[in-house]
Amino acid sequence: MDKLRVVHYINQFFAGIGGEEVADHRPEVREGVVGPGMALQSGFKGEAEIVATVICGDTYFGENTEQAKKEVLELIKKYDADLFIAGPAFNAGRYGFACGTMAEAVEKELNIPSITGMYIENPGADMFKKSVYIVSTKDSAVGMKDAVAKMAPLALKHAKGEAIGTAAEEGYMERGIRENYFAEKRGSERAVDMIIKKLKGEEFETEYPMPDFDRVEIAPAIKDMSKATIAIVTSGGIVPKGNPDHIESSSASKYGSYDISGVDVLTEATYETAHGGYDPTYANDDPNRVLPVDVLRDLEKEGKIGKLYETYFATVGNGTAVASAQSFAKEYSQKLKEDGVDAVILTST
Amino acid sequence: MVKEIERTGIPVVHICTVVPISLTVGANRIVPAIAIPHPLGNPNLDGNEEKALRRKLVERALKALSTEVDEQTVFEN
Known part of the structure; x- marks a missing residue:
């Protein structure tokens, strides 16, 4: 079988162009692998190949989102890709926003399976975790190896249309999608197992996690x-x-x-x-x-x-x-x- | 909604029947209500008694708004 064709999206920093001072870098494309694409490429174990890398400055993307999105989509189009990967962005907010925006746009507008990766508290995570697969990574590039180990296999499965397991199994952020399955044990047994573990102080996994609710500062009382x-x-x-x-x-x-x-x-x-x-x-x-x-x-x-x-x-x-x-x-x-x-x-x- | 209001710095009291939900959501001043379909009323009472009951709950809500709290507080009376 031919190798899957992959387009990779990274920012100016990971492309080695520079930091904040060149964050207004306009979108460009380079043939083949650049920067963190090397690690992804080896994670594909010969099943896929990065044919092009699109690079865009985070500030340019953040300030001209619609325009940048259009330009990046145009650059991606001509490569006839089977898969699009953005990042990982770790905890870089604008980069995470750009990765989420592009993964969503490529999947929806170009119909190319897409994934990205970032840290759970990256603002891009809450914005896009329901619409695209976002692999949960560490908060800095120290976690690159770990991120790639989760992203490469998930990306291949997604591109090949294979069944994708639960968020916990695959390492992506929960998308709020429920799937029915036949459990080996019935609910009452599972509940008893869970409470026994809880009583023993052992780890257990709830089947129905409560949503996260944040807290606000208490407003002062009315004086008169x-x-x-x-x-x-x-x-x-x-x-x-x-x-x-x-x-x-x-x-x-x-x-x-x-x-x-x-x-x-x-x-x-x-x-x-x-x-x-x-x-x-x-x-x-x-x-x-x-x-x-x-x-x-x-x-x-x-x-x-x-x-x-x-x-x-x-x-x-x-x-x-x-x-x-x-x-x-x-x-x-x-x-x-x-x-x-x-x-x-x-x-x- | 309680939180978004309070985020602007305006104190807010939540009158609701299912107090645990209000606590989970993050209301800071809570007054327990009568029942889900009639939080501030009781159709089994006559008109005047019912209005007196409603007034008691609203006064409790005003008391909650006049009370400084440093954690989520349920005003039972």
């Missing part, structure tokens, strides 16, 4: 509530009757901003829930049960709070992607900040 502007936000889907923004009942792709100036109480006739993840009877009968406008108006009149902010924000928290919720909240938080809101009550169903 009687002067504070309070905003309300809900993931419980309370919207004006008829759901004017058509917020989806699950996997919401948007949130709504609704003016409640002059509204003293939410009624069955004027508001409802758009949420498809709980029995809507109680919220539809009395939407204040989810968004307590009535009580906050009373507290405002009594001077217990300064003011109820005139807009509330709502979405449906039902299978909604964490990334979507983050981007909704980022957007309306900016508005809350600009409008001088002092504190927020967020209700969830």
Whole structure:
């Protein structure tokens, strides 16, 4: 069988051109192997050959991403490659971004199997680990040997269309893809095995890892509530009757901003829930049960709070992607900040 | 959403029924609610009693917002 044709992407540093001072290096292509391609080449054990190496400066790529992507794709095209490998980028942020961008673009736009490698905390990892195979590497080039040992075999399998094992088996970052299989032991036995290992203090591997959640710094308390502007936000889907923004009942792709100036109480006739993840009877009968406008108006009149902010924000928290919720909240938080809101009550169903 | 709001420096209290989720997600001030479909109400009570219950929860939320905390805190009362 003919050797697989490989195009390799590296930055100006690994090409030996230079460091930051030449990071605006424009994309160029050289025939054959350059720099870390040597190690990859020997990792292919004769099954594949690097026919060309594309080199691009990290700053040029970062600052002119669309243009650079186009130029690099053009350079790659003419080599009729069976496989594209970018990096490894280790913990170099812009390089990781470039490797992820190119691996994704080559796979999607040129239909050439692609992989890259980088350190788990490289910002490129979170951005691209779901769309392309990213081999998990150490944080510096000291880990080159280890990186190549994982990248070369995975790249060959991917190029040949062979079955690829789990993230843990192959050494790539989890892509959030589930595959059904027949286990030898049933769930109850596996669970008991796991808890016995846990009790003994031995290592065990969960079958359902929890997502990573980061933490934020705790905001200081309100000193004088009687002067504070309070905003309300809900993931419980309370919207004006008829759901004017058509917020989806699950996997919401948007949130709504609704003016409640002059509204003293939410009624069955004027508001409802758009949420498809709980029995809507109680919220539809009395939407204040989810968004307590009535009580906050009373507290405002009594001077217990300064003011109820005139807009509330709502979405449906039902299978909604964490990334979507983050981007909704980022957007309306900016508005809350600009409008001088002092504190927020967020209700969830 | 709780975290993105707090990231801007605005204190936020999360009124929710499933407290462990709120803790896992990373809310720092939490007030436990009544039930998933009616976090701030109880349809078995009459109108006035129910509103009084809701007021109690909202006042607890305001208390949480007025309280300095140095770790995730659940305001049970």
